[in-house]
Amino acid sequence: MLEVADLACQRGDRLLFSGLSFSLEAGTLLHVRGHNGSGKTTLLRTLCGLLTPDAGDILWNGEQVRRLGEDFHRDTLYFGHLNGIKSDLTAIENLRVAAILDGDQAPEAAILDALEEMGLAGFEDLPTKVLSQGQKKRVALARLLLSRAPLWILDEPFTALDVDAVDRLQLLISEHVAQDGLVILTTHQEVPLTSGQIRRLHLGVPSDADPAGAGLAVGGQP
Amino acid sequence: MLEVADLACQRGDRLLFSGLSFSLEAGTLLHVRGHNGSGKTTLLRTLCGLLTPDAGDILWNGEQVRRLGEDFHRDTLYFGHLNGIKSDLTAIENLRVAAILDGDQAPEAAILDALEEMGLAGFEDLPTKVLSQGQKKRVALARLLLSRAPLWILDEPFTALDVDAVDRLQLLISEHVAQDGLVILTTHQEVPLTSGQIRRLHLGVPSDADPAGAGLAVGGQP
Amino acid sequence: MWQVFRCILGRDLRLAMRRRTEVLTTLFFFVIVISLFPLGVGTEKQILRILGPGVVWVAALLASMLALERLFAADHEDGTLEQMLMTPQPLSLVVLAKVTAHWLLTGLPLVAMAPLMGMQYHLPDTALVAMILALLLGTPVLSLIGAIGAALTLGLRGGGILLSLLILPLYIPVLVYGSRAVTVSAIDFAETLPYFSLLGAFLLLALVLSPLAAAAALRIATE
């Protein structure tokens, strides 16, 4: 259960959004939209606790995220603009390090399964620098299969992926939502769900409709 | 008159294109297309002489570009992924330096006119770092107005520009073509011309149609 | 906790092995700086013997500082640092593991090379032993203090030289006691004890405080 109350963020000397409030129950997907530079990444990083908001509170299961600290991190999986994999390590090594740091006991077999699931069979023990952009992204996304965090925060997870991988990822996301997970993502495309609800958040000043700067709309299943 | 014969380029250990041949007369626009990483930027930089091709010749008015050296640079204007403006200098200072280096005698008045034409009146003497992304791009594009080079090589000139600026730039390009100029550009959108001819070059392996890897199609006026 | 420490340590060591040049470059920088001095100062044995300890220490300072520039930079650039910030592990533990790896890769080789360098300066054998001991205690302190600076200057333009401005003054106590220990040892080895205990105390203090400070600096730098 994530609650956001009266959040405001400023980068440089621009106020990106203010007075942003919403609360998300388990089994929800929040789709954050907005034009380039509207503050999507800023919002997601703030929710993660990587940025300090200029005003407002973020509560996870009723407690301040800042106060929870590492306990909140145990419940979250963040996937940013950068893949967060070392190009000199192999896919297996990358995932093993990530799993240990996340406090998961990911055995070798689970890692291999996850990589195969992401269509990377045969590439497991190559240094990731020889992989193509999309394959690198898949390695990073394999973490979604290994993690048991209920809250996923994904910043443009579909870029650089081909159609096949996009489908697989959408399936993953909707399964997570169906299992009472919580997903917050930014993307410029639609995300179909099989169960659970989608909510939409539009950042920035959309042409005329919403002069307040940030609007929140709730949609049902697609 | 630009002639390209049997050009091949390799980056890292990937052959991006090979056997590429075409010739462009004055008053032509060459529109280079292709998916991400297909080698558009590589082609444009090779045509500029910034990259050495692995095979093939590039001739400008019948002479090897390599041999022409600085004389070829006098006839070309290259506009790359990066704006090429210093963020600590003002728009005027940036353009003045560019003009002197290009060997043009651009007087102050011409620079001011060009900036006004690009919709930057009032921003001329601010350091460009305080300008927005699109405004920075406009400063860089103001060079098109000041230069007298017949060959323009533009790498994704429309990104980060708003509708207004896109229109202005399209007008500029078609005027240049109409005055017997030569334009080579990459962009993901269509470019309408008022006169002259458009040719299209598709890099990369397009689904099934053109297994050779690079196809050249000639189109008339739109 | 121990598993996490070992995991990051192993990761950084493995990465360094796959990219050996960076490690070797630091070592050679150390060697080159040390070899430059006799060319500038002259090659008289008597003078070189006096210079030796100071030069080796200043070179160690500069080498460790320049290498520190890359301590967090690579992880910052490819996003793994961000991921580490998001793991349920105490950040100072992560920092400590990374600093340990860094010291094993740049500090320890310096310690191993130092006697060779001392030979170039005709230092007596007792001084070489003292040099090894002093460097063994002192270089971890350099890495630990430097980590704070490296975190603070993360991602800044001209980071390298800015880092040196921040960090070199903080290195002074280590430099003073480290080189004094070597100088004194040439006369009477027993006299060096106080210097070593001081260096040891610095090390303990730095081990406790600097991971905390560096972790805080990292959080600021990634905002």
Added chain:
Amino acid sequence: MWQVFRCILGRDLRLAMRRRTEVLTTLFFFVIVISLFPLGVGTEKQILRILGPGVVWVAALLASMLALERLFAADHEDGTLEQMLMTPQPLSLVVLAKVTAHWLLTGLPLVAMAPLMGMQYHLPDTALVAMILALLLGTPVLSLIGAIGAALTLGLRGGGILLSLLILPLYIPVLVYGSRAVTVSAIDFAETLPYFSLLGAFLLLALVLSPLAAAAALRIATE
């Protein structure tokens, strides 16, 4: 041609004025390195006097080298370097102008500071004069040679320390004659003439050759 030279020189000077920290940082690095030595070596007048010329020169070497890291880097990052490659001007002229600006901003202040530093080492007045002259002839050579290294390491990871590995050995002739001139001058100023003429010859040679080499290196680096 002269207009182009002046234009780039003016541009770089103006940029530096708008971003003063980078220039000041280099100066402070020079001062800090010089001040570290007495701490490491001890403060006996006699010894410091012998050390002085060498230390000042080595510090100048290191400072100029670290500052060189940024010589082309800023222009490379924002695309202006690419634009310069595409202008109908000889690239070596552009390089020469940029190196001149760089020297005016980092070399010349070092020359101005050097007497102050020399005083810390109790150098006699004749030696201070010789130091100024030697640095005046020598530091441009450092900037010119360093420009080649800066161009070669453009955009590489860990560029700073790699640059030093490549460039420091090439600085040796300047270091040897520069510091020897100062040492000799303390005994007999008249004896220094051959040193200065050698430094002058290096300067001429570097002025002719290094812009060409650096230009070639830049073309390679931007491929």
Added chain:
Amino acid sequence: MSEFLSQGGYGAYVWGAYGLTLILLLGEVWQLRRQRRTIFARLSRMIRLRTRRERGDPA
């Protein structure tokens, strides 16, 4: 024999110099062989992957 080995009391120097040189040269030869083998392994792996992809295997 032992006289030959002792080299007039300077055996440590002489054999130290020749010994390490021998080790270094042999080390280079070993490194060359290993480099060659890893390159062969990588190339044949690439060929395997490519033929598999050409045959259209999904994995």
Added chain:
Amino acid sequence: MKLFRFSSPATFYPLAGKLIPLFWVLTALALVIGLYWGFFETPDRLGGTNPQKEYYRIIFIHVPAAWMSMWLYLMLAVWSAIGLVFNTRLSFMMAQATAPTGALFTFVALYTGSFWGHPSWGTWWDWDPRLTSELILFFLYVGYLALHSAIDDPRRGDKASALLAIVGLVMLPLIFWSINCPDPNQCAALHQRSGLSQMEGNILFAMLTMTFGLWMYSFAATLTRLRSLILEREGDSAWARELLERER
């Protein structure tokens, strides 16, 4: 025309493969003869102005290694220059293959010299001009290797380090001279080199044989490395794939 044919990796690869065994044989022969001669056909003591005991036998490895180190740097720079001028891939690879062996010999010269210096001069190291210049040469080799491996794009790495090698070659005389003659007021008196002419015939023969052996070793090692480099770079080309299929 023939020269151009062999400057193509595809033709050079098998040619080198045939030559390498020959070089290995020559290496072994020369080293065995040289060492036998050096240890059994030479006097135990040297008298004269510079008396030496058995440790002088280090000369048979020291001097050849020092010569090879300089010779290989010259080769490195020449291959680099050819590469930059004619833009031939093979010469860049040749330069790259030469560098590690050259660095190795430089290290051997330094190391064996040090082992000679301790009994002879009473010190492992001194700032003697010859020693110092050899050390600087080592730094130049290391700089070349470091720059090459720091650049991910192999072709940029080739060109950049080739340029560095040439700049190094231009600077080397200046560096050596400045170290040899730090005091231009009395330069003439400083430099003296005990000539080979005074050396006894047997010693000279052993030394020259060893030099020949190390030379052949350099050929064998660099060509082997060159073949690996060719495969690594051109492994994707048709001829290399064909060759691999055949060798498998």
